[in-house]
Amino acid sequence: MTDDAELKKAGLKVTLPRLRILELLEEDQAHLSAEDIYRKLIDAGEEVGLATVYRVLTQFEQAGICIRHNFEEGHAVYELTPSDHHDHMVCLDTGDVIEFTDDVIEERQKILATEHGYEIIDHSMVLYVKPIKK
Amino acid sequence: MTDDAELKKAGLKVTLPRLRILELLEEDQAHLSAEDIYRKLIDAGEEVGLATVYRVLTQFEQAGICIRHNFEEGHAVYELTPSDHHDHMVCLDTGDVIEFTDDVIEERQKILATEHGYEIIDHSMVLYVKPIKK
DNA sequence: GAATAATTGATAGTTAATATTATAATGGCC
DNA sequence: GGCCATTATAATATTAACTATCAATTATTC
Numbered sequence: 001m002t003d004d005a006e007l008k009k010a011g012l013k014v015t016l017p018r019l020r021i022l023e024l025l026e027e028d029q030a031h032l033s034a035e036d037i038y039r040k041l042i043d044a045g046e047e048v049g050l051a052t053v054y055r056v057l058t059q060f061e062q063a064g065i066c067i068r069h070n071f072e073e074g075h076a077v078y079e080l081t082p083s084d085h086h087d088h089m090v091c092l093d094t095g096d097v098i099e100f101t102d103d104v105i106e107e108r109q110k111i112l113a114t115e116h117g118y119e120i121i122d123h124s125m126v127l128y129v130k131p132i133k134k
Numbered sequence: 135m136t137d138d139a140e141l142k143k144a145g146l147k148v149t150l151p152r153l154r155i156l157e158l159l160e161e162d163q164a165h166l167s168a169e170d171i172y173r174k175l176i177d178a179g180e181e182v183g184l185a186t187v188y189r190v191l192t193q194f195e196q197a198g199i200c201i202r203h204n205f206e207e208g209h210a211v212y213e214l215t216p217s218d219h220h221d222h223m224v225c226l227d228t229g230d231v232i233e234f235t236d237d238v239i240e241e242r243q244k245i246l247a248t249e250h251g252y253e254i255i256d257h258s259m260v261l262y263v264k265p266i267k268k
Numbered sequence: 269g270a271a272t273a274a275t276t277g278a279t280a281g282t283t284a285a286t287a288t289t290a291t292a293a294t295g296g297c298c
Numbered sequence: 299g300g301c302c303a304t305t306a307t308a309a310t311a312t313t314a315a316c317t318a319t320c321a322a323t324t325a326t327t328c
Contacts, residue, residue, distance in 0.1 A: 012274095012275095013273095013274065013324085013326070014325075015274095015324075015325075016324095017276075017277095018275095034316080035314095035315085048276085048277080049276065049277035050277090050278095050316090051276085051277065051278080051279085051316090051317080051318090052277065054315090054316060054317075055275085055276085055317090058317095070205075071204075072204050074284095074285090074314075075314080075315060075316090076315090076316090089246070089250060089252065091252065092255055100246055100250070104242050105243070108236055108238050108242075109239070109261055112223075112234055112236055112261075113223065113261055113263050114266070116223060116232055116234070116263075117265055117266055118263035118265055118266060119263060119264055120261050120262070121226055121262045121263060121264055123259070123260060123262060124258070124259070124262075125257070125258070125259040125260075126257060126258050126259075127243055127247055127254050128254070128255045128256040128258075129247050129250075129252035129255060130252060130253055130255055131251060131252055131253075132248070132253050146305095147293085147294055147295075147304095147305065147306070148294080148295090149293075149294075149307080150293090150307095151306085151307075152306090168284080168285080169283095181308085182307085182308080183308035183310095184285095184308090184309095185286080185287090185307085185310090186306080186308065188284090188285060188286070189306085190306095192286095208283080208284075208316090209283085210284085210285090
């Protein structure tokens with residue numbers, strides 16, 4: 001689906017700030033804060049207000065276009081709503097976010113839930129890490 | 135161990151604000167924000183500054199006395215450091231919280247972090263579940 | 269293309285948390 | 299137990315992340 005259609009489907013008018021922000025989120029596995037997006041747009045010569053970035057991200061989240069993560073960094077980061085499930089590794093030094101999945105863990109989670117008489121509806125797992133020093 | 139000894143062991147002078155805050159955290163499974171603690175103390179007639187509450191909580195965290203959670207609420211909450219590490223399973227029907235650990239998962243997490251060149255500083259894992267229907 | 273309703277950007281205001289600093293309390297030493 | 303250097307405190311100012319306000323602008327409907 002085109003960005004244009006994506007916005008219309010969400011009941012949002014197609015405006016330049018919305019298109020630009022959507023494009024940024026669509027870049028490879030982007031995990032961006034509002035500030036990140038604002039800086040990228042300003043650096044690219046776009047005239048956009050920080051308030052607009054925050055507003056649009058909230059709208060995107062409500063429309064299900066993106067999801068918001070509150071990692072332990074003091075600010076939220078946004079990514080396009082993933083079609084496939086994945087977990088996150090957050091580098092406490094750089095703020096880098098690595099996506100990963102592991103079948104062994106997924107399987108163990110199911111087993112553990114079953115052992116307690118439950119089925120898993122959803123889960124979240126975040127590893128807070130630092131680079132290994134040489 | 136007495137609260138007094140706990141503070142001394144952490145290299146912290148025994149002061150009234152620290153004792154009061156520690157007592158609050160020790161109340162049954164307390165998950166409190168700095169603001170929560172401040173309000174409780176003020177309501178109890180204690181003369182304490184909000185800055186002191188934040189400072190003491192940070193010191194407690196550094197001393198390993200309590201841990202900090204960044205839930206999706208916009209503010210951090212603190213709880214006494216649990217004696218044993220555990221993850222959480224939350225029942226979406228009843229709100230029940232089941233604590234569990236799994237060595238296989240813990241081990242896989244370490245391996246995955248190492249594969250990406252990181253060491254794990256901390257992690258959080260929550261399974262959102264529902265009872266299996268018969 | 270005009271009407272109108274939504275959107276934007278600038279700015280001011282909030283909220284959670286941290287830094288500063290003058291005053292006060294703590295605890296080792298005698 | 300009292301002295302007193304050190305540490306802690308409370309009040310205040312400051313910062314960072316985010317939200318609300320509002321006049322000016324822009325997108326969709328007709």
